[in-house]
Amino acid sequence: MTNQVDHRAVRLAPLLREEQGGPATVHCYAHRESGLHAISLEEGIAELDRARIQSTRKPTIWIDIVNPGPAEETLMRDRLGLHQLAVEDCMRGRQRPKLDRYNGYLFLVVYAARFNQERRRTALEELHAFVGEQWIVTVHEHKMRLVNEVIIRWRNNEAMFPTTASLAHGLLDGVVDSYLPVVDHLGVHVDDIGHQILSD
Numbered sequence: 001m002t003n004q005v006d007h008r009a010v011r012l013a014p015l016l017r018e019e020q021g022g023p024a025t026v027h028c029y030a031h032r033e034s035g036l037h038a039i040s041l042e043e044g045i046a047e048l049d050r051a052r053i054q055s056t057r058k059p060t061i062w063i064d065i066v067n068p069g070p071a072e073e074t075l076m077r078d079r080l081g082l083h084q085l086a087v088e089d090c091m092r093g094r095q096r097p098k099l100d101r102y103n104g105y106l107f108l109v110v111y112a113a114r115f116n117q118e119r120r121r122t123a124l125e126e127l128h129a130f131v132g133e134q135w136i137v138t139v140h141e142h143k144m145r146l147v148n149e150v151i152i153r154w155r156n157n158e159a160m161f162p163t164t165a166s167l168a169h170g171l172l173d174g175v176v177d178s179y180l181p182v183v184d185h186l187g188v189h190v191d192d193i194g195h196q197i198l199s200d
Contacts, residue, residue, distance in 0.1 A: 024072050027064045029151060036155035045079055051134035052104065059164045061135045062151065065090075066143055080137060082130055083107070090128045090139040105132040108168065112146055112178040115185060122182050127175070131168045138171075146174030 028044030029036055039047070047061040054060075063080070065072050068090060076087045086107045089095045100107040108129040115122050125144055130137040138147055150170040154161045161167050 022067060024065070024067045024069045026066075026072065026075070029062045029064075029155075031058070031060050031154075031158065036151075036158070048080060048135050048137075052132065054134060056134065059134055059136065059154075059161060059167055062154075062167070063135075063137045064147060064151075065137065065139045067141055068139055072139075076137070076139070082137065086128075086130070093126055093141065095126070095128075105130050105135075106168075107131075110172065110175050112144065112175045113182045114178065115181040117181075120185070122185075125178075127171070129168060129171060131164050133164060136164055136167055146171065146178060149174060 026041050026044075028039045028041055028047075030039045030043065030047045031037075041063075044061060044063050048063065051060045065076070068076070073087060073091050076082045076090065077084055083102050086100065086102065089107075089109065095109045097111060098107075098109050108127075108131065110127050110129075111124045112127060113122055114125055125142065126140065127144060127147070128139040130139075140147070150167060153170065154167060161170065
């Protein structure tokens with residue numbers, strides 16, 4: 001079984017916004033009896049609407065929004081029914097890490113670390129996640145490997161993620177793991193400083 005997710009990207013805003021990493025894209029994934037499948041945006045919205053009224057707690061739909069613009073803001077607010085304040089946080093960015101509770105879902109803001117080995121620098125990647133009982137919507141400015149990895153793990157082993165809470169845990173686990181290379185680098189740097197001090 002291949003580890004590539006078959007994305008069906010739906011471009012909502014034709015305007016290229018190079019300063020924020022390219023065009024906006026939306027990927028939708030639905031869990032069916034035959035497994036996890038990439039679906040169109042319209043199918044994703046319909047799946048999310050159904051998920052909100054079904055009684056089962058099994059996760060059924062994940063909508064991933066990359067580099068949102070005005071069209072995606074309207075999508076989140078008017079078609080996905082997400083709270084205006086949370087949508088504004090997604091659009092403005094640079095929010096403090098937090099967990100907010102809204103009617104029917106949670107809203108998370110976290111930061112993953114990306115260490116550039118060649119430049120010896122660390123960049124922080126902001127991730128927003130809306131987590132309902134059967135659905136997840138993630139929003140981020142750039143493509144994030146950890147999001148893709150959790151989706152792949154969900155597809156390859158659905159029993160590992162019986163609830164959306166377990167999917168959210170997978171995201172948070174990836175966020176924590178992203179800091180390990182940074183910690184290792186800092187540890188080496190501190191050791192080097194210590195050796196220089198003792199050798200002087």
